[in-house]
Amino acid sequence: MARPLAGPQTLLRTLNGRAILETLARRGSLTRADLMAETGLSRTAVTQVLRMLESVGAVAPAGVDRETRGPAAGRVALHPQLGFAAVVHVDGHGAHVVLVDPTGAVRAEQHAPFTPHVERVELISGLIETCLQSVRGPLHVVIAGVPGIVSADGAIRDDEGPDGGAFRNALEKRLGCPARIENDVNLAALAELTAGSGASLASFALLLLDEGLGAGIVIDGSVHRGFSGVAGEVMYVPQTPLPIGAPVLSDAVVGDLALAHGRDPQAPVVQHLDAAADGDEAAQAMAAEMARRLTLVAGTIALVLDPEAFILGGLAAHPVLVDAVAREADDLAARLPMRFLVSSFGPEAPLVGGIGEAAAALRATVFAQLVPSVDRSSARRA
Template identity: 70%
Template sequence: MSRPLAGPQTLLRVLNGRAILESLANEGAQTRTDLMHATGLSRTAVTQVLRMLETAGAVAPAGIDRGSRGPAATRVGLHPELGFAAAIHVDHRAAHVVLVDATGAVRAEKHAPFPPRADRGAHIAELVDACRADARGPLHLAVVGVPGIVTTDGSIRDEQGPDGGAFRSALAHRLGCPVRIENDVNLAALAEFTSGNGGDLASFSLLLLDGGLGAGTVIDGAVHRGASGVAGEVTYLPQSPLPIGAPVINDQVVADLALAGGLDPTAPLDVHLEAAAQGDEASLHMVAEIGRRLAIVAGTIGLVLDPEAFILSGQAAHPLLADAVRRVGEEYAPRLPLRFVESTFGPEGALVGAVGEAASALRETLFDRILAPPGATPR
């Protein structure tokens, strides 16, 4: 009699194991009966897979379920010492670090401004170390959101020029784990798609105003990054009567508009928005001009991509500025319908997106490692 093939058995073990691990990651600790209903597996299959996962150190008992009828049943959950991923948001002023586990739960969090002339990588590594002191366990990977153009190989190109991947390599060396670099606006768009106002949209563009202006576009469930990472760099879109190559809106433009209106050119946009909310006429005119520029950027994107909606994020979501954008959008509506909605997460969008991506990548890394056949090298 010929021996049965091992391949299908191994594949079934991997598929069943992944189904249970995904269910525990998404829903938390469960009983065997819960897992049967969640995965469609038989009680025997669930028991066999849990025994295999427990031997691998992937799951552990997680208390007793006393809320259901019948005898109390033991819950099982992902092992609390499987480790973490770091979700990191870096802007021009500060770094925000969050450690997440495979369920997506936040286990530690630190935020601090960059000291003068500080090395960004060293500062981030210090924050990660401080988080790991609060949540002990191995660090498997990091997802970092940064302003600027991010290429497919993790290189960053910003106002200081291309870095050739130096930041990613240096941070990976300091953290001792793989590091993935993402554009911060794209991460904010992912956050809206997965758990925000973009969830019900087949396509949208997120316009994030925070010092500068960037766009993150989701089409059919995927972020459009472009061939070289340039997609969404809308700050320099041509816009009459601005000269070619002039920024549409950034901190310097805010200062110039303030000076032209007799306002304090050293004040940040938030101050001018607050003054406008108090009825200051010059500030209201300034907000109207910024709203006009944002609406024209949206119209330009709309003529090319025609997304279902534009999500206003960061300072663009301020009620006065959002109203100014909508007023201009209504003027164009007969020729080019533009729909605007506010962001769910505001200034935290990039970090929320990094948390979601870090948790997802951590699950893939851990589950591949746990379910790899003996002697195989996980991806």
Template identity: 65%
Template sequence: MTRPPAGPQTLLRSLNARAILEALARRGPLTRAELMGETGLSRTAVTQVLRMLETGEAVASAGVDRATHGPAATRVSLHPSLGCAAAVHIDHHAASVAIIDATGRVLAERTGPFPAMGDLSDRVDAVTALIGTALTPAGGPLRVAVVGVPGIVTRSGEIRDDQGPDGGAFRSALTTRLGCDVRMENDVNLAALAELAGTVATDLESFALLMIDDGLGAGIVIDGSLQRGSGGIAGEVMYLPHPDLPVGAPVLNEVVVADLALTNDRDPEAPLRLHLDAALEGDAAAIEMMAELARRLVLVAGGITLVVDPAAYILAGDAAHPAFVDAVRQAADDVAHLLPLAFRVSSFGREATLVGAVSEATAVLRETVFSAVLTRTDRTPR
């Protein structure tokens, strides 16, 4: 028994086609019978839509399924020509790139140095070179790039960091060089979005991710939605007023780490990671450093709690290091009688931003290519 039309035939075809495209993106190659189970469509509807999508080079044969009982069935998958996306994480020292297809499968990864203080062309060259070396013909053309950066990012893609506001110049230059849509996002926000699909926050309707990557930043999720703020400033907690510091002084960044190292007779030039490793090995001076840094982070968490009251805090980046996690939990215990705070460790640690960029790039790529496919097939004569 076939389903009765639920509206204009063009709309019905589009809805059915999108359901099949989404199923293939979500599950990978499927047989017609498996597509029926995934979408609830009849065999006739699946066959008609697949014929339309094959004509439009949106799907392609993916071999024969010989694992199931009965006659062998042909599998179909998304067509490679639909293209791929680039997920990019830029920090103060390096850039990492993952090339993905519409299923979210990572096709290639590259990491290289990034001239954080260089001029615009140097930074654009660094990112485009990494993406260029990672792209493969099998992945199809590049359709979109999602780029996570430190600093404040507005809805229009403008960045404000240590070098000041860029007026959208970096995004514009990348768009021109890559020849595709470029989406900019704050690195900590992407890390928070990654946790929405991870295992640590599955039972949390609201949480704040606290990430240390040179500086301290927060990604705030309320009722399952990331809070960016009207100007992209939400989560810039490194400069929250702190009882022991002048207004405007950073609570926790590389300068603070260097000062504490000097105070505790450790190397002020060493990165935080080395101090963390030393604390884990029992170095008393490094443990003292971690205690002070953790106390500052807990005070920041207390301030956030009094405003938005998240169910828990997720520690990411260098904050997910075991030595720092222990220090944070001890500092939280010291104030638990005043303000109970719950801390968890990120599912992805230092990779959280890139994981979030991959997730966002996958979603944007699917919407971009599926909308293009449906527009094209709707114009195809029947």
């Protein structure tokens, strides 16, 4: 008659199993000796846990190590069919989708513009389903980065008002897995925090200029979203002589500046910035005003939060704006010193941040399913 495992044994097995799975996710295929060195577990413990993980389809052989001296050692890796997470970056023009595996590697990618005849969730779901056709394994979780205010329960508030979580619920219903909605600038800040210009900083504010201006606030190594998700909506920070609620910097604001300086108000922002780089005086005047507004927003944040640095992302990382912001900051330095850095990822920052979050969420989901299976498999053999 099989006896139930004692509590401490089950807990130890769970911890050891998760340690090995996390190590394989982080490092890729490894030998038993590698796993012993990485986890601090004994050879016996590693061998036992690997045997159990292989029995539930969590790991699989991955060739042999012929680079070290002595007999060739077998390698193991996470099973290639553990499943995937989808990362979605939504902007005003379209959606960009990637599938990642538990290691964070991108396994498939699709993007498409929004059209008047296709609903947003339908387009995104179609892109994800197309990606899934090129891989083998289930979809476990979706991370979607969107513009607008995102509350803790995944509801979005944008120019059309609050959606009450309708977007998230529709994605989950269509795809049959949990979906997490994040503000796109917060995802970009996570990218900078993890592996970008903010990796060595305890606090910073990412100022990302795209269709509008948003901030990703990092305090003590964590993104600060605020009580209702409104933290970082700096496009509406009051600036004289603008009325309360007027945008400080956006596509519409740049269009007005272009009109005032005799340039095409329908031209994209980057076209004006490129013209400024080529010496166009009207475009340079526009860039100077954009930089003034950016710097005043940064100064407002500095007086409240005092971050170590500000990271310029999106169109704010254009060399013309970077130089113009530096000049504005120099003028303020005696009264309010501020340090400005440039994003490591440019327009891809929200997607990069989403990939890191999706890989972590996927590992948590898959490993939580696998470790109980390991325990049940061990109990049957007891």
